[in-house]
Amino acid sequence: MKKAFAPATVANVACGFDVLGLAIEAPGDIVTAELAEDDTPGTPGKIALEVEGDARLPREPERNTASVAAQTFLDRYAPDASVRLKLEKGLPLASGMGSSAASAVAAVVAVNDLLAVGATLDDLLNCALEGERVASGTAHADNAAACLYGGFVLVRGAAPALDVVRLPVPKGLSVALVRPHLELSTRDSRTLLGNEVRLQNAVTQWGNLGGLVAALFREDWDLMTRSLVDVIAEPIRSSQVPGFADVKRAALETGALGCSLSGSGPAMFALCRNLETAEAVSQVMASAFADTADLETDVHVSPVSKQGARPEVESCAS
């Protein structure tokens, strides 16, 4: 039996719509994988699934991101194995915290560990994305890549092959992640954006993305601050999150380098120079959600985690 943990992630990171992602330390999803014995349910080459958590999560293996990702892995690397998965769902659904990616990534890491296939991170990522495809309709790798690799990643492109560029993480760089208790579907948020953008806005966005990448290499906090601006998704999607403007203002006034939606929201993230600032920023963000939109929140504070998903040491009870 093998167990893997996969953390929450922040995708887009203001200026990097669909290409940037970063991992935090916790919370996350846990998947346990074990070989199906002869006397347990499970067809050879198939995944059986047990889910602990939100009742709305699909229990059918062909609809759950974790089992779809694991099934893709079996099909490619171990077609004769039968595996039982247990998903312990630590992340909230439709939160903008990379919940579906975490389930898919934890599943492939656990199964890879169980079967000792030794697949590469790129192999695992490709399998995890098949799980993501079930959840969001399209397979964007920004959450899954950050979740699997850890740290700060740029998904340069997806064709002909996924091209994940690991970016440097300046010492101290920390995240305040605040999730208001409301749900948005990534699919709906994507429709909201439409298929076209103004060229002028696109130029602004890629100028900022280039600035952010340079800032990470140079540990240039001022350039990072100037670059953490989203003129593509935030102006449209933020209207779905009550209190957005006030929460963002509070974060910036408290010393955040930048603040925007985490993925497609409703969670909001702020990047900060150190953990202490991130702590303070998370508190003013939570207060602003409460005061201006009467929303309760979950608050997470973490360094940008250099470690992504990983096998967990089994507990004594298992």
Added chain:
Amino acid sequence: MKKAFAPATVANVACGFDVLGLAIEAPGDIVTAELAEDDTPGTPGKIALEVEGDARLPREPERNTASVAAQTFLDRYAPDASVRLKLEKGLPLASGMGSSAASAVAAVVAVNDLLAVGATLDDLLNCALEGERVASGTAHADNAAACLYGGFVLVRGAAPALDVVRLPVPKGLSVALVRPHLELSTRDSRTLLGNEVRLQNAVTQWGNLGGLVAALFREDWDLMTRSLVDVIAEPIRSSQVPGFADVKRAALETGALGCSLSGSGPAMFALCRNLETAEAVSQVMASAFADTADLETDVHVSPVSKQGARPEVESCAS
């Protein structure tokens, strides 16, 4: 009397439409500046202009990029001085080689040197851009910033202030710049692009821009190669350049990291790992223009020049 040289530049650099530029060593424009004496024409606080080169260049000081840039400089930093400029035009017009930027930059560098104002590079850039505005209708800083600063630059943004990020130049990085003998106007090329782009293409472009910036920091030639792709301007503008596809293919087959239009063309550039490759690439590009489009070319080969515009030591005759 002071003289300044400003080099040709490659703007856009495939994936960085309107935000990336790089300088080469030569050719370039030369501007000589001297104080107007009492017995020479020139109103106090005004620029007088003499132009050597293409007969189509505006001779009226209020229409030439060099004199407009210099006049802006006087208005801001030395309103009582009267200056005579001589522009020796070394760069061809409407070539995609940053010709108007070079004239403007050489002018402000010469005048700054003449009047010993000690303006910063950012001050000079802002004045030069007023000259650019006369030439192209809008003031894009990608050519002018590369021309003035040298090296490889990212113009992250222009508002509220110009934000020029100097990028690292990997050792050996060289340019083949091949100009076919035909002219395109930047203004027309810009109209061709329209005001909207597909979001999917914009995402591809900023993924590539992020990849290129990371590749410059890491000296990662493979990532540079994968990133030097333009899905925004090249697919539209390249149709204006006969032979484009064959020239590009020849460059890539001969070892270029990437090849695209220089600025809005018709000049084409190829980036190469070293000067020897750039030499070979420039020859096959010139041959392809001749063979497939019956076009004569000028060929320039140079390292990416860390030095931009600079005061020139006066010759003995002056």
